Amino acid sequence: MLAASRENKGPWALAKGFDGASPMSAxxxxxxxxxxxxxxxxxxxxxxxxxxxxxxxxxxNFAEIITYVSSFMTLEEDDLIFTGTPARGAGLIEKGNHLQASIENKLLLDFKMM
Incomplete structure (x- = not known):
């Protein structure tokens, strides 16, 4: 179902909203x-x-994103806004994949997809 939603440009909530889809670091x-x-x-x-x-x-930019989103809903401390992903490198992640994500060369996420 996830792949079908993605292929047909269906609801991204189905294509990207699954258990383990939004890992968080400190x-x-x-x-x-x-x-x-x-x-x-x-x-x-x-x-x-x-x-x-x-x-x-x-x-x-971040200010424009926050301004736009806050015109539709109240943003509170600790709310998260997902901005998407770079066009190059987007793709399917499968169970068992080892993911490592860094910001400014600091490794913040290091886990296996369950």
């Missing part, structure tokens, strides 16, 4: 980043570099 304070428009990040799957990017590639 949060880094905004003060750690001197320039929010130039934060580097990457993702490795099974040791292979799959995604690499920077927040300069976002279509909308």
């Amino acid at each position: 949060f880094l304070p905004v003060s750690k980043f001197p320039d929010l428009s130039a934060i580097n990040f990457d993702l490795k799957i099974n040791g292979e570099q799959k995604q690499i990017g920077t927040t300069s590639l976002l279509i909308y």
Whole structure:
């Protein structure tokens, strides 16, 4: 069902909203980043570099995203906004895959997909 939803451009909630779909790491304070428009990040799957990017590639900056979302709902402390993924490197993750995600070369996530 997940793959069918993704292939048919169906509801992303079905394509991306499954158990284990949104792993979280410890949060880094905004003060750690001197320039929010130039934060580097990457993702490795099974040791292979799959995604690499920077927040300069976002279509909308953080302030624009927060302004837009807050026009539809009240945002509270600890709310999360998912911005999507870089166009290059997006793909299917399967059970048993080993994922490692970094921000500014600091490994924040390191786990196997269950």
